[in-house]
Amino acid sequence: MTKQPGDSAATEATQVSPDPDEARPTQREAADLEHPVAGSPERQDAASPLAAGTPSAAPTAGLLAPGVPALGLLALGWLAAMLWSTRAVIDSAAAGVTAISLSAFALPGVISAALIAGTAFALFGAKLLAHRGRDRSTLRFVAAVASGLLIGLAAAFAIDLTYADTATTNVIAGTTAAAAIIGGGIAATRTAPVIGAVVAAGLGTLVFVVAFSRARDPLFDLFGAGETQESLLSAAKWVSRTESLLAGLVAGLLAFGYLTWSRRRAARHSAPPSLRWPAYLIAGAGPGLLLLVAEVILRIGGRRLLDLAGALSEADAVAQTSLGTSRMDNGIWVLFVGALTAMIAFGRTLGPAPLDEDDPDGE
Numbered sequence: 001m002t003k004q005p006g007d008s009a010a011t012e013a014t015q016v017s018p019d020p021d022e023a024r025p026t027q028r029e030a031a032d033l034e035h036p037v038a039g040s041p042e043r044q045d046a047a048s049p050l051a052a053g054t055p056s057a058a059p060t061a062g063l064l065a066p067g068v069p070a071l072g073l074l075a076l077g078w079l080a081a082m083l084w085s086t087r088a089v090i091d092s093a094a095a096g097v098t099a100i101s102l103s104a105f106a107l108p109g110v111i112s113a114a115l116i117a118g119t120a121f122a123l124f125g126a127k128l129l130a131h132r133g134r135d136r137s138t139l140r141f142v143a144a145v146a147s148g149l150l151i152g153l154a155a156a157f158a159i160d161l162t163y164a165d166t167a168t169t170n171v172i173a174g175t176t177a178a179a180a181i182i183g184g185g186i187a188a189t190r191t192a193p194v195i196g197a198v199v200a201a202g203l204g205t206l207v208f209v210v211a212f213s214r215a216r217d218p219l220f221d222l223f224g225a226g227e228t229q230e231s232l233l234s235a236a237k238w239v240s241r242t243e244s245l246l247a248g249l250v251a252g253l254l255a256f257g258y259l260t261w262s263r264r265r266a267a268r269h270s271a272p273p274s275l276r277w278p279a280y281l282i283a284g285a286g287p288g289l290l291l292l293v294a295e296v297i298l299r300i301g302g303r304r305l306l307d308l309a310g311a312l313s314e315a316d317a318v319a320q321t322s323l324g325t326s327r328m329d330n331g332i333w334v335l336f337v338g339a340l341t342a343m344i345a346f347g348r349t350l351g352p353a354p355l356d357e358d359d360p361d362g363e
Contacts (some may be wrong), residue, residue: 065123065127065192065193065195065196065262066196066261066262066265067196067200067258067261068120068123068124068127068192068196069124071120071123071124071196071199071200071203072117072120072121072123072124074120074203075113075116075117075119075120075121075199075203076117076120076121076151078113078116078117078203078206078207079110079113079114079116079117079151079155081113082109082110082113083110083113083155083158083159083162083176085106086103086106086107086109086110086172087162087163089102089106090102090103090106090163090164090166090168091164099164099166099168100166100168100305100308100309100312101309101312101316103166103168103171103172103305103309104168104302104305104306104308104309104320105309105323107171107172107175107298107302107305108294108295108298108327109206109210110172110175110176111175111176111179111294111297111298111302112179112202112206112290112291112294113206114151114152114155114176114177114179114180114183115179115180115182115183115290115293115294115297116183116199116202116203116206116290117151117155117180117183118147118148118151118152118179118180118181118182118183118184118187119148119183119184119186119187119195119198119199119290120183120187120199120203121147121148121150121151121184122143122144122145122147122148122183122184122185122186122187122188123144123187123192123195123196123199124147125143125144125146125147125187126140126143126144126187126188126192127192137190140188140190141185141188144184144185144187144188145181145184145185145188146184147184147187148180148181148182148183148184148185148187149177149180149181149184151180151183151184152176152177152178152179152180152181153177155173155176155177155180156173156174156176156177159172159173159176160173168305168308171301171302171304171305172302172305174301175297175298175301175302178297178301179294179297182293182297191279191282193258193259193262193263193279194259194279194282194283194286196258196262197254197255197258197259197262197279197283197286198255198282198283198286198287198289198290200254200255200258201250201251201252201254201255201258201283201284201286201287201338202251202286202287202290204250204251204254205247205250205251205254205287205291205334205338208246208247208250209243209247212243212246212247216239216243219235219238219239219242220232220235220236220239223235223238223239240326240329240330241333243330244329244330244333244334244337245333245337247287247330247333247334247337248288248333248334248335248336248337248338248340248341249337249338249341251284251286251287251288251334251337251338251341252284252337252338252339252340252341252342252344252345253341253342253345255280255283255284255286255287255338255342256280256283256284256341256342256345256346258283259279259280259283259342259346260349277343277346277347280342280343280345280346281339281342281343282339283342284338284339284340284341284342284343285335285336285338285339285342286338287334287335287338288331288332288333288334288335288336288337288338288339289331289335291327291330291331291334291335292328292331292332292335295324295327295328295331299324306320306324
């Protein structure tokens, strides 16, 4: 009888096959194969975001923040524009006393711009580290702070070179550098999409505030500003509230739009959706938080300039106190309105909760 080519292999397999009871895995082994433990190689390979050869590997935190280079360039451009406008205003002052007053008035805008520029540039540095596969906490923090320091030193150097040599120049340069460094520290967190949303919304809020200044005079007339001091104060209060409310709406909508863009981009990279409602809440409140942080930097680093401006006259002292209170109120309003707007916008994207098929009552 002629043997077929597979007969010998089948015979050898039959001879070496173990007992069926011995070959069957135990109950624990079957459970481990089905649900690997947290420290097992199977679980580690499945959970690793950079698993080699898997097209569905989730990108790292830096990759989930889209448009970071564009945000960095826009933030640097805004900082340069604020420095140039502040220099033009100070140079146009006729006397040193007027220059001090105008410097105190313009410094909050410079600090806010430096804070956002440092955050945006540091976020770009963290993104480069993520692309190179070096997304470690310590290295990311050092790179972010170094990026903010670079922006701060560059801004301070530009101020020393281009501004007139006055008693306020060093104060402006120092507070600008400090704001940029603090912004770099803010960008060191792993929540890159949220930081990117805060930068985009904060930058849009600052641009809106400058654009809104052109509408203040018509709004003063609309809110009944007359020749009396009481009517002027009442109109100024309503104009400030309107500005803060609209700025908060702009901040919340921009934060929501950026996070939605980031989530869709992550979905195209087959990354699991990881943005929940806290991310939208923090991103919406972020521009207001940045304004409050800028105010703290101003009151600590720019205390000398504020004291000089307040000592010029009693009216200047009242004006500086009123402006400081207005900036604090504006930051608080932008914080709460922006957070509420982002949360409402995110809530409108949620569908109804799926029904549990195992529930007989359908509840």
